[in-house]
């Protein structure tokens with residue numbers, strides 16, 4: 001059988017994904033309410049009440065959804081002040097990453113990736129048979145624009161997150177200008193923009209720059225990660241190709257219903273995003289007071305921490321045994337790091353108490 005399968009896929013390590021609350025609770029033998037889940041940058045408030053109510057009254061779950069995504073694209077067009085023909089929706093922004101990749105990169109084409117960043121960019125590149133060109137970020141996690149410019153002639157596409165996951169910093173306007181000037185398709189993934197302030201979005205540039213693609217998601221701002229709804233905004237030409245090659249029903253009925261209701265509830269969701277940003281800042285301040293933790297500035301809904309003199313994996317595991325889940329990184333650029341999502345205000349105290357206890361257990 002193995003000889004029938006693409007050899008590069010047999011070697012693929014795969015995306016390191018996270019488990020949902022019920023699975024974590026079952027593993028630990030605790031009730032799901034006791035889990036403090038800060039490993040997935042999910043929205044701790046859950047979906048908007050309007051979205052939950054709309055999902056409960058919808059009856060057409062036995063009918064295939066609209067392959068043209070007409071109502072949702074129109075509503076998004078009004079919300080964003082963008083022509084609906086520029087918008088394509090999908091199964092989370094992950095789907096849009098995959099679609100743009102397949103529309104632009106042929107097997108063997110170069111795709112620039114700037115680690116440390118979101119793991120779906122290299123994952124989707126490899127699945128599509130593309131060639132990853134890693135251009136690491138600088139120590140400050142700013143892009144190395146000169147190195148990207150040097151790599152650009154060998155590539156078709158570049159993926160960037162702003163704010164970046166897991167570093168929490170924004171792409172700067174002059175950096176984007178330089179990247180767009182290379183002529184590459186530049187995908188700016190704004191999954192976390194609502195926590196930074198949408199005035200930092202590059203969406204207003206869409207009309208003037210043909211090679212710019214902006215991705216957004218309902219997973220973070222709207223608390224719909226489990227329903228899978230995201231979208232991309234791009235040139236009409238690229239959007240029409242994506243509409244042709246996508247799975248016809250990639251925005252399911254439930255996701256469509258919830259998205260429309262969430263857009264209708266935007267002020268409430270903005271308030272929640274603002275509250276989450278407040279928790280992020282207070283948690284960052286508390287973490288920074290721990291002598292063995294260095295916190296990086298973040299405008300997203302998480303903070304990245306470097307641990308000194310204690311093993312971050314051990315800390316992660318000891319937090320998990322207390323029902324607190326965070327993300328662990330040990331890559332070339334992120335040795336011994338943890339990423340902690342901003343949860344509810346009441347999560348800060350137990351997290352900090354657990355970290356102090358674990359520090360003492362580990363001799364710090």
Ligand SMILES: Cc1ncc(COP(=O)(O)O)c(C=O)c1O
Nearest residue numbers: 092093094161165191217219230
């Ligand atoms: C930068 C970034 N983009 C996209 C996503 C995925 O979003 P979605 O749930 O819409 O697929 C994530 C999820 O963590 C992310 O960190």
